[in-house]
Amino acid sequence: MPTKGKGLVARRNISKGERILSEKPLLISPNLSSMSVMESAIAAKLKTLSRTDQRQFLSLNNNFPGKYPFSGIMRTNAFPCGSGAVIGGVYPTICLINHSCLPNAHNNWNNELQWETIHSVDFIKAGEEITITYDHGGPSNSRQAQLKGAFGFDCSCHQCLLPPAELHDSDLRREQIQSLDDLIGEPTRIMATPDCSLKACFLMLQLLEAEFKGNAVTLIGRVYYDAFQICIIHGDQARASIFAQRATKYRVICEGEDSPETINIKSLMKTPTQHASYGASTKWRTAKGLVPKGLDPDDFENWLWREQNSM
Numbered sequence: 001m002p003t004k005g006k007g008l009v010a011r012r013n014i015s016k017g018e019r020i021l022s023e024k025p026l027l028i029s030p031n032l033s034s035m036s037v038m039e040s041a042i043a044a045k046l047k048t049l050s051r052t053d054q055r056q057f058l059s060l061n062n063n064f065p066g067k068y069p070f071s072g073i074m075r076t077n078a079f080p081c082g083s084g085a086v087i088g089g090v091y092p093t094i095c096l097i098n099h100s101c102l103p104n105a106h107n108n109w110n111n112e113l114q115w116e117t118i119h120s121v122d123f124i125k126a127g128e129e130i131t132i133t134y135d136h137g138g139p140s141n142s143r144q145a146q147l148k149g150a151f152g153f154d155c156s157c158h159q160c161l162l163p164p165a166e167l168h169d170s171d172l173r174r175e176q177i178q179s180l181d182d183l184i185g186e187p188t189r190i191m192a193t194p195d196c197s198l199k200a201c202f203l204m205l206q207l208l209e210a211e212f213k214g215n216a217v218t219l220i221g222r223v224y225y226d227a228f229q230i231c232i233i234h235g236d237q238a239r240a241s242i243f244a245q246r247a248t249k250y251r252v253i254c255e256g257e258d259s260p261e262t263i264n265i266k267s268l269m270k271t272p273t274q275h276a277s278y279g280a281s282t283k284w285r286t287a288k289g290l291v292p293k294g295l296d297p298d299d300f301e302n303w304l305w306r307e308q309n310s311m
């Protein structure tokens with residue numbers, strides 16, 4: 001791939017939500033603070049691998065050559081085994097997938113399978129590059145700084161190369177998305193002014209659509225899960241079950257039916273009271289069956305988002 005080294009390209013059309021591949025890690029290593037300790041730990045693990053696996057590991061890209069080549073390969077390629085995990089895995093094929101700030105696929109550690117999975121989050125045409133995201137979001141300058149610092153490369157994805165005026169508009173939206181994300185996650189606000197937190201979720205969905213078009217599957221799923229949590233904390237089982245249903249739909253697209261997180265949300269959709277925060281407040285208390293029937297779609301959305309003029 002020009003400016004990116006090797007990459008993965010679709011050989012056939014791939015529909016949204018397909019599991020493109022799943023892979024067992026070649027090697028898993030903790031992210032140790034001392035490079036020399038990490039280098040010896042990886043070297044010891046490498047010795048236990050077959051010759052083919054050793055060759056595959058050594059063929060991976062290294063943006064940090066020098067005194068600690070094995071650690072450099074891990075730092076360039078490893079994916080955390082689960083969100084917030086301190087251990088990371090490298091994979092023979094998945095590690096060929098380049099980054100995009102507007103990716104068409106999503107990577108996820110399936111703790112049940114103990115494999116990393118890749119799902120398409122958009123329709124991918126034959127011949128198109130398959131991309132995932134390595135960054136934590138935000139405007140282009142902060143994404144680029146993070147990618148350079150953590151992985152040692154200058155991002156040349158389509159989004160970062162937009163003409164200046166378009167990049168400026170995109171950066172403004174990404175800044176707003178980041179601020180809303182912080183606001184939605186504030187526990188004191190969720191307890192004191194849940195209406196504001198729910199409104200922030202609603203605004204976030206509009207912004208995600210404007211910025212990512214159809215590709216914001218992962219983020220949309222998270223927003224619906226946040227809305228679920230806001231409702232269940234305040235005892236509103238009816239809305240919580242609808243939000244969990246929507247969160248499930250998006251989780252299935254980017255992680256599959258067999259992901260433990262999908263299974264967990266699906267079960268919360270059926271029994272929202274299983275959530276640990278249920279009962280913290282009774283401010284919005286409703287029974288699960290109190291979802292209104294026969295409303296037109298706009299009125300249903302007004303009810304769901306607790307718009308003032310709704311029932």
Ligand SMILES: C[S@@+](CC[C@H](N)C(=O)[O-])C[C@H]1O[C@@H](n2cnc3c(N)ncnc32)[C@H](O)[C@@H]1O
Pocket residue numbers: 003004005006007060061063076077095096097098099100151152153154155156157
């Ligand atoms: C996990 S590897 C991906 C496969 C790699 N391109 C190769 O040739 O082996 C990650 C490395 O690919 C390159 N890369 C990935 N995404 C990129 C992007 N958006 N812009 C520039 N380089 C990128 C960087 O060198 C990065 O450190």
